[in-house]
Amino acid sequence: MKLTGIREMEMMEVPTPSILNDRDVLIRMKTLGVCGSDIHYYLTGKIGSQVVQYPFTVGHEGAGQVEAVGRGVTSVVPGDRIAIEPAMPCWECDQCLAGRPHTCRKLKFLGCPGQAEGSLSEYIVMPETSCFKIAKDMTYDEAAISEPLAIGLYAVKQSISMEGARIGILGFGPIGMSVMLAAQALGAAEIYVTDRIDERLGIAGRSGASMTANPDREDVVEKISARVPELLDVVFECCGQQDAVDNAVDLLKPGGKLMIIGIPEFDRWSFKVDASRHKELCIQHVRRQNEALRPALKMMEQGKINVESMTTHRFDFKDARAAFDLVAGYADGVMKAMIDF
Numbered sequence: 001m002k003l004t005g006i007r008e009m010e011m012m013e014v015p016t017p018s019i020l021n022d023r024d025v026l027i028r029m030k031t032l033g034v035c036g037s038d039i040h041y042y043l044t045g046k047i048g049s050q051v052v053q054y055p056f057t058v059g060h061e062g063a064g065q066v067e068a069v070g071r072g073v074t075s076v077v078p079g080d081r082i083a084i085e086p087a088m089p090c091w092e093c094d095q096c097l098a099g100r101p102h103t104c105r106k107l108k109f110l111g112c113p114g115q116a117e118g119s120l121s122e123y124i125v126m127p128e129t130s131c132f133k134i135a136k137d138m139t140y141d142e143a144a145i146s147e148p149l150a151i152g153l154y155a156v157k158q159s160i161s162m163e164g165a166r167i168g169i170l171g172f173g174p175i176g177m178s179v180m181l182a183a184q185a186l187g188a189a190e191i192y193v194t195d196r197i198d199e200r201l202g203i204a205g206r207s208g209a210s211m212t213a214n215p216d217r218e219d220v221v222e223k224i225s226a227r228v229p230e231l232l233d234v235v236f237e238c239c240g241q242q243d244a245v246d247n248a249v250d251l252l253k254p255g256g257k258l259m260i261i262g263i264p265e266f267d268r269w270s271f272k273v274d275a276s277r278h279k280e281l282c283i284q285h286v287r288r289q290n291e292a293l294r295p296a297l298k299m300m301e302q303g304k305i306n307v308e309s310m311t312t313h314r315f316d317f318k319d320a321r322a323a324f325d326l327v328a329g330y331a332d333g334v335m336k337a338m339i340d341f
Contacts, residue, residue: 171239
């Protein structure tokens with residue numbers, strides 16, 4: 001299924017991809033999660049400098065079954081059920097050698113224009129390093145969700161020690177929920193969640209949030225600071241909105257940390273200089289995830305994280321456009337829409 005224009009998508013017959021390298025793995029896709037970045041490409045045709053050249057296949061949150069392997073592959077065999085790491089680093093540049101493959105100079109990423117066609121396709125080929133065998137009792141949904149969960153886990157580990165921390169999550173889509181699940185597993189004491197969709201706030205409340213608030217109806221800073229006068233240790237911006245960043249600065253205690261994960265549709269953030277300077281806030285961007293997919297899978301296998309409530313809607317592959325329209329419109333209380341092949 002390929003994007004053919006703004007809000008346009010078409011099913012196309014293409015050749016089954018071939019194994020070209022010794023470390024390649026041919027994968028039959030089983031399920032795919034629709035991500036917010038996919039929706040950016042669907043609605044606007046770009047994210048920043050990454051501009052779609054039509055036709056183009058998006059999608060990167062996937063799980064599947066190994067169909068065939070190159071002669072040098074040793075970690076998986078045909079028939080294995082796998083989670084897919086969408087990042088394909090070179091493993092040779094200064095960033096990779098410094099332990100930062102997620103900022104590889106030659107990084108290729110599934111469904112990223114100019115880098116690699118995505119996984120909204122019956123078959124894909126990935127390098128062995130992107131294929132993670134999953135436990136027998138793990139579902140394909142869990143395997144696919146390990147990708148956004150890994151982003152949440154990486155962001156939490158990059159912030160502060162969660163043990164006893166009071167944190168805020170502004171924007172409770174799949175990434176916000178992934179942050180929450182990771183923070184809970186790592187010992188956060190209190191979690192305050194804001195979102196404009198009441199159904200998502202309901203999921204946050206049922207998942208253990210200390211308090212939820214809707215910025216369209218209430219002053220979220222006033223509500224949370226009344227509960228925590230000394231304010232929060234760390235705030236995760238997960239929706240790509242300027243007003244969320246403004247709220248984060250107000251909600252953070254002196255010495256607090258702002259983690260920016262959301263992808264905005266504009267080119268520049270702005271920060272309240274007086275407040276952020278006087279509080280000596282630390283501001284850090286989060287670029288996807290770094291070596292966190294395997295730990296995310298492990299935490300699910302061990303029962304430390306349960307992602308079952310994240311999936312709210314399902315679609316057949318032929319109905320992928322309906323899935324994208326649902327997520328693009330934030331309709332029907334959607335959290336995560338899954339596409340089944």
